Amino acid sequence: MGIRRADRLLRLPPYLFVEIDRQRKHALESGRDVIDFGIGDPDCPTPAFIVDRMVEAVRDAGNHRYPLGRGMAEFRRAVADFLGRRFGIRLDPQTEIVTLIGSKEGLGHLPLAVVDPGDIVLIPDPAYPVYTGGATLAGGVCHRFPLSARNGWLPVLDEIPLEVRAQAKLMFLNYPNNPTAACASLSFFEKVVEFAREYEILIAQDAAYSEVHFGDRPVSILQVEGAKDVCVEFHSLSKTFNMTGWRVGFAAGNADALDALVSVKDNIDSGVFDAIQHAGVEALRGIDHPDVQRQSARCRRRRDVLVTGLRSAGWEVETPEATFYVWAKCPSGYDSMKVASRILEEADVVVIPGVGFGECGEGFVRFALTVGEDKVREAVRRIARIAW
Numbered sequence: 016m017g018i019r020r021a022d023r024l025l026r027l028p029p030y031l032f033v034e035i036d037r038q039r040k041h042a043l044e045s046g047r048d049v050i051d052f053g054i055g056d057p058d059c060p061t062p063a064f065i066v067d068r069m070v071e072a073v074r075d076a077g078n079h080r081y082p083l084g085r086g087m088a089e090f091r092r093a094v095a096d097f098l099g100r101r102f103g104i105r106l107d108p109q110t111e112i113v114t115l116i117g118s119k120e121g122l123g124h125l126p127l128a129v130v131d132p133g134d135i136v137l138i139p140d141p142a143y144p145v146y147t148g149g150a151t152l153a154g155g156v157c158h159r160f161p162l163s164a165r166n167g168w169l170p171v172l173d174e175i176p177l178e179v180r181a182q183a184k185l186m187f188l189n190y191p192n193n194p195t196a197a198c199a200s201l202s203f204f205e206k207v208v209e210f211a212r213e214y215e216i217l218i219a220q221d222a223a224y225s226e227v228h229f230g231d232r233p234v235s236i237l238q239v240e241g242a243k244d245v246c247v248e249f250h251s252l253s254k255t256f257n258m259t260g261w262r263v264g265f266a267a268g269n270a271d272a273l274d275a276l277v278s279v280k281d282n283i284d285s286g287v288f289d290a291i292q293h294a295g296v297e298a299l300r301g302i303d304h305p306d307v308q309r310q311s312a313r314c315r316r317r318r319d320v321l322v323t324g325l326r327s328a329g330w331e332v333e334t335p336e337a338t339f340y341v342w343a344k345c346p347s348g349y350d351s352m353k354v355a356s357r358i359l360e361e362a363d364v365v366v367i368p369g370v371g372f373g374e375c376g377e378g379f380v381r382f383a384l385t386v387g388e389d390k391v392r393e394a395v396r397r398i399a400r401i402a403w
């Protein structure tokens with residue numbers, strides 16, 4: 016018997032990275048020396064002080080049971096302290112913080128908690144794909160609003176049609192931004208909060224890269240007066256502490272929205288392994304540890320090598336102030352699929368075509384700074400040889 020997929024799966028947008036991934040595998044299989052700027056997964060290990068705490072916690076049988084609920088009180092208190100120190104915001108760890116199995120889990124489940132079939136979900140274009148995925152699986156109707164270089168990759172809220180605003184329940188935002196590396200200012204977030212109040216839309220701001228920055232420290236939307244009435248912010252330990260495989264993050268902000276999210280989670284998952292939450296507490300308290308701070312310095316050097324190298328090769332590229340992405344304009348006359356595919360075929364270098372993040376990502380490719388400085392240098396040399 017053939018098993019038929021549910022209609023909701025058929026509604027998911029096509030996965031546009033498939034073709035590049037096929038070419039990448041083919042290059043690897045033919046023994047070529049591929050330099051991979053594709054997936055945004057840090058290449059360095061989790062700092063030892065975090066791993067050590069994990070090892071200790073794994074040995075403690077008290078951590079071997081179902082975690083359940085909103086997460087360990089100690090983890091949520093550590094989050095509240097972290098957000099207090101980092102952004103000067105005060106949150107109640109009982110009601111305004113929830114532990115997540117990575118922020119992606121929470122971002123993906125949130126629409127099930129607050130969106131009814133047919134409700135509109137506002138999603139940036141380009142964007143990290145989980146927003147569309149989660150909204151679609153919940154039966155929501157995705158309305159993509161454009162981000163563009165002209166506006167610093169920030170949405171122009173006034174251009175979202177009135178009838179769309181009226182029917183929208185939820186809006187995703189992501190600053191510092193993947194894939195464009197753009198940052199938002201507090202005054203932009205103030206406008207967002209005002210917009211959300213006026214149209215009664217819940218804002219889900221994805222702050223996965225709030226600690227990966229090279230210039231001014233990114234701000235939290237929760238710093239805006241009254242933001243808690245209409246916003247939830249999603250944070251992750253993955254990128255900050257090189258912990259992508261551990262699966263731990265948290266959501267903070269509006270208590271009712273978090274309550275709804277916890278209801279979904281209670282029915283579907285049983286929380287994050289307590290030992291990981293103990294290690295997470297250690298991580299959050301150790302944000303200023305030299306092993307954590309060294310990461311940004313390393314990423315900054317790679318960024319400088321790549322940006323300088325691409326510019327001398329004639330590429331148009333801005334210097335990112337945060338995230339570990341470089342969002343580079345395609346050589347003129349080529350679309351992003353073609354550029355990614357030529358770079359792979361002619362330089363054995365993997366980059367992600369911008370169109371994979373949405374139509375408005377067309378014309379750009381994304382480099383993830385997750386390969387060592389020497390390899391970045393080598394990649395630049397090879398890319399510079401391509402004649403466009």
Ligand SMILES: *Cc1c(COP(=O)(O)O)cnc(C)c1O
Nearest residue numbers: 117118119143193223251253264
């Ligand atoms: C990596 C990433 C996440 C996911 O982080 P996890 O906590 O590992 O699930 C969320 N949002 C964006 C924009 C990301 O790039």
